[in-house]
Amino acid sequence: MIVEDLDLDRTLSCGQVFRWRKEDGLWKGFMRNRPVTLRQNGCELDVSGDVTEEDVRRFFRTDDDLGLIFQDIMISSGDETVSMILNGNRGLRLVRQDPWECSASYILATFVHIPRIETMIGNVCRAYGEDLGNGSFSFPAPGRIAGDPEAARSCGLGFRCERFVEFARMVDGGEVDFDALREMEYERCVKELVSLPGIGEKVADCVSLFALDHLEAFPVDVWIKRSMKHLFGIEGSYKAVNARSRMLFGSYAGYAQEYIFLHTRNRAKALRR
DNA sequence: AACCAGGTCTCGA
DNA sequence: TCGAGACCTGGT
Numbered sequence: 001m002i003v004e005d006l007d008l009d010r011t012l013s014c015g016q017v018f019r020w021r022k023e024d025g026l027w028k029g030f031m032r033n034r035p036v037t038l039r040q041n042g043c044e045l046d047v048s049g050d051v052t053e054e055d056v057r058r059f060f061r062t063d064d065d066l067g068l069i070f071q072d073i074m075i076s077s078g079d080e081t082v083s084m085i086l087n088g089n090r091g092l093r094l095v096r097q098d099p100w101e102c103s104a105s106y107i108l109a110t111f112v113h114i115p116r117i118e119t120m121i122g123n124v125c126r127a128y129g130e131d132l133g134n135g136s137f138s139f140p141a142p143g144r145i146a147g148d149p150e151a152a153r154s155c156g157l158g159f160r161c162e163r164f165v166e167f168a169r170m171v172d173g174g175e176v177d178f179d180a181l182r183e184m185e186y187e188r189c190v191k192e193l194v195s196l197p198g199i200g201e202k203v204a205d206c207v208s209l210f211a212l213d214h215l216e217a218f219p220v221d222v223w224i225k226r227s228m229k230h231l232f233g234i235e236g237s238y239k240a241v242n243a244r245s246r247m248l249f250g251s252y253a254g255y256a257q258e259y260i261f262l263h264t265r266n267r268a269k270a271l272r273r
Numbered sequence: 274a275a276c277c278a279g280g281t282c283t284c285g286a
Numbered sequence: 287t288c289g290a291g292a293c294c295t296g297g298t
Contacts, residue, residue, distance in 0.1 A: 110280035158294030221279040
């Protein structure tokens with residue numbers, strides 16, 4: 001299939017997803033919880049796996065017009081540094097993740113390095129998920145975890161275990177309405193999410209942005225915190241940095257966030273040589 | 274072989 | 287609201 005304005009490497013290695021890997025030129029991961037392999041040459045995208053073209057377009061948010069989004073961010077910020085960062089990393093796209101998997105994963109992503117996050121998620125999939133063959137497992141439905149909370153203890157989740165299980169219970173019990181969260185406005189969505197176990201301001205922003213279509217969400221992790229101070233002189237509490245950044249970048253602040261994250265990480269990598 | 278981490282929670286000011 | 291301290295444990 002043909003997909004414009006998509007750079008697989010930038011999109012899948014900028015830290016928004018945890019279950020994608022590049023193996024000899026091929027990107028292997030999941031869409032709709034099914035194994036998918038991707039190969040890209042320019043605009044041509046070869047997809048193998050039990051998913052439709054529509055699934056792929058939905059995942060990569062191909063309706064998001066990067067040209068328009070860049071324009072909007074530039075009108076809002078009017079900053080040359082931003083322009084350079086956006087154009088230097090064009091093709092990076094936000095992806096649309098499943099809300100349950102996204103929130104459950106980010107609950108595990110607290111106070112640990114990324115490699116360990118991936119290990120924890122892998123353990124959870126192996127313990128509760130469906131065996132899909134070739135050593136790959138699906139991300140388990142919340143009911144699987146709620147039905148056997150003991151099995152979570154051997155997944156190496158540490159102090160996140162309780163939060164993770166309790167959250168799974170609530171989702172399984174229908175206490176979390178992701179569709180409603182998607183429909184309501186960003187600020188209220190965050191407010192609701194933060195009231196759930198294991199979800200603080202940062203995770204709430206990640207879920208809002210990566211799974212619930214709130215493109216103005218602006219997750220502030222340690223890296224973004226440093227970048228915002230360095231590049232734009234924005235610092236302070238989470239709320240302060242989040243609010244000022246959204247003010248600076250506008251309705252698509254979330255896209256700006258991903259671009260800044262990738263830019264900063266690439267620059268840090270280059271600097272190590 | 275110690276060290277430290279995509280943050281959340283709790284509590285006091 | 288804000289800041290400070292505690293927090294499992296495994297990659298590096």
